[in-house]
Amino acid sequence: MxxxxxxxxxxxxxxxxxxxxxxxxxxxxxxxxxxxxxxxxxxxxxxxxxxxxxxxxxxxxxxxxxxxxxxxxxxxxxxxxxxxxxxxxxxxxxxxxxxxxxxxxxxxxxxxxxxxxxxxxxxxxxxxxxxxxxxxxxxxxxxxxxxxxxxxxxxxxxxxxxxxxxxGSSSTIKIDSATLGTPIDMGIKDAFHMGAVMAPAAAETIIKHLRNTYQDINDYDLILTGDLGRYGKDILKEYLVNEYGVEANNLDDSACMIYDLDKQNVYAGGSGPACLPLVTYGYILNQMNKKRLKRVLLVATGALLSQATVNEKMSIPAIAHAVSLEVVE
Amino acid sequence: MNKKKYKEIVDNHTPKENRLFNCFVSFFIGGIMGLIGQLLVEGYSYYLDISTKEASTFMIITLIFLGCLFTSLGFFDKWVGFAKCGLIIPITGFAHAMMSTALEYRKEGLVTGLGASMFKLAGSVIIFGVVSAYVFGLLRLLIIGG
Incomplete structure (x- = not known):
């Protein structure tokens, strides 16, 4: 939707x-x-x-x-x-x-x-x-x-x-559309591999958003997912190519941006509800205000698990919602 | 895409854990822990002039104390992250599991927090420790007669 x-x-x-x-x-x-x-x-x-x-x-x-x-x-x-x-x-x-x-x-x-x-x-x-x-x-x-x-x-x-x-009062950043995601479960059970759990949900929402708004992936300067981590980002890229034939060269992930993955001991990167908005509200909007980025698609991904479902060895469903931001000229 | 094919993509992009290195580190540090334990036993029995059995109890108390102290001071979790089973399997791991849980749940009250949750991690060790002691004790009785 x-x-x-x-x-x-x-x-x-x-x-x-x-x-x-x-x-x-x-x-x-x-x-x-x-x-x-x-x-x-x-x-x-x-x-x-x-x-x-x-x-x-x-x-x-x-x-x-x-x-x-x-x-x-x-x-x-x-x-x-x-x-x-x-x-x-x-x-x-x-x-x-x-x-x-x-x-x-x-x-x-x-x-x-x-x-x-x-x-x-x-x-x-x-x-x-x-x-x-x-x-x-x-x-x-x-x-x-x-x-x-x-x-x-x-x-x-x-x-x-x-x-x-x-x-409704105008400013430089306009929210022009948004896509509500559907939960999907690809059978991953590993709660320490959230990137793998959430990548298909991100892919589906990205594709759904592009189709519903009659756009190509290159119409966006940046597709920013959050937060798949460094391995999840690679999984998403390969999944997009294999499943939808879409090459996403303008895709980045907030989990890989908020920390210095080489120097800070944060495993595959950041996560949590605050990760994507911290990167977006801090860095991305700054770049948009400077007109370095004009159209950005935010794709926030969530793994829908609890401690009990993990212990009960249930596979983990995931969901992703997209919000499209653009700079008003 | 079916789940099986997706699993293949995931596996391709999942880094391998360096198990050999991890085993070596755990083995090495676990060995050092054993050495420290033995030195403590020897030291206690020599200087306090007590039997090896009593000295062993002293050694265990010392290691538990140190494990709890280091956990409370906030750096033992980093050691455990590096040494893994080298510090988890010895008695220090048990002390660490009890102490870290106690610290975490103390704020939820003495009875409803600390008392109720202290054995969250260590409880399994106790239960399955007792069960396996029983099973292996029984096996020993049956095979070599006690």
Whole structure:
């Protein structure tokens, strides 16, 4: 399902990160970074909630708006029952839609917000996501200090919060269309190889988006997936060629951009709902504002698993949602 | 594309783990752990003038203490990441599994967090340790009569 928008703009964004991202190659594009993982809070859950809340506060400051002027907050994170989102939204007191799409949450949120803004149901919306490495490790894997050995294909959950403000008032970045993905399961069971789990979902959404909007892959300056990791990116490229005969030379993956894969010990790259928006709101929009990139297709991919389904040896379904951004001349 | 063909693409792009090197590192570091243990036993029995059996208990307590201390200080997880089974299989791994879980769940309360979750990783070791001790003890009894 693809939606075309007439009048939806991405007006402003904010990013906040933890220490690992601050040591990565995109550090100078982030609004704020902390040096430690607790963010002056007592637990990982509180820390992640603070990331989300603070990213929204930074966004409101940049916009010069009060929270009463915001019609809707659409937000999501990785933790059980969306606790980071729920606590942050409670403190902010903005009407909330909490969404879960694993690492595809950011694009799903932008899609829902854009639909509502385009139909004039709301004037504006903030879309936020967060993820926290230690909170995710605790929930999905082992206790943080255990740090059991991982294979090379594992990914490193990004610590960060990212928010964007979407409205009908014009700005340089227009959201021109978005495609809702369908969950698919290619039978991969390895929770340490998320790139392999999610690559087919990304491919299907990319192709569906191009077909529905009558475009060629080269009509985009960049197709940015997030977050397949370095091996997942190669799998996606080969899958696109084999299955659809599409050569994707303009494809990159946010997991490979947020960290220095050669120097930082992050296995196959970054992951988590915050990975793609951190790279996009920090670096990609900067490049778009400088007109180095004019049309970008964001494809956020999510692996739809839980700790229980992994233990029960079920194969992992994945989903991907696409959002098309373009620079308004 | 069917799942089998997709699996082939995935396998082509999945890097091989360097198992031989990992085995060597684990073997080497596990060996060093054994050496440290033996030195502690010898040291305790020599300087404290106690039997080897008592000294072994002292050695185990020392290694558990060090494992817990290093885990709490926050760097033992990095050692484990490198040495893998070289540090996981010896008693230090057991101490590390208990301590890291205790640290993680302490904030969820003494009873509902620490008490309830402390054996999340180590519980399997205890259960299957007892079961295998029983099975092998029984086998030994049947084969060589005790």
């Amino acid at each position: 693809t939606f075309k928008y007439k009048n939806v703009y991405l007006n402003e964004t904010s990013t906040i990160t933890g220490p690992f991202e601050e040591k990565g190659p995109l550090a100078r594009f982030f609004d704020k970074s902390y040096q430690e993982f607790y963010f002056e809070k007592k637990t990982w859950e509180q820390a992640e909630s603070k990331l989300l809340e603070e990213s929204i506060e930074i966004l409101l400051n940049k916009l010069g708006k009060s929270k009463q002027e915001i019609d809707l907050l659409i937000a999501g994170d990785l933790l059980n029952q969306l606790v980071s989102t729920n606590y942050a939204a409670t403190n902010l007191a903005i009407p909330l839609i909490g969404i879960y799409g694993a690492c595809s949450t950011s694009c799903l949120g932008i899609l829902i917000a854009s639909n509502m803004v385009d139909k004039k149901q709301i004037k504006n919306a903030i879309v936020s996501v967060s993820s926290h490495n230690n909170a995710a490790e605790k929930q999905f894997r082992q206790p943080v200090e255990y740090g059991g050995p991982k294979p090379k294909t594992a990914t490193f959950t990004t610590t960060g919060g990212a928010s964007c403000y979407i409205s």
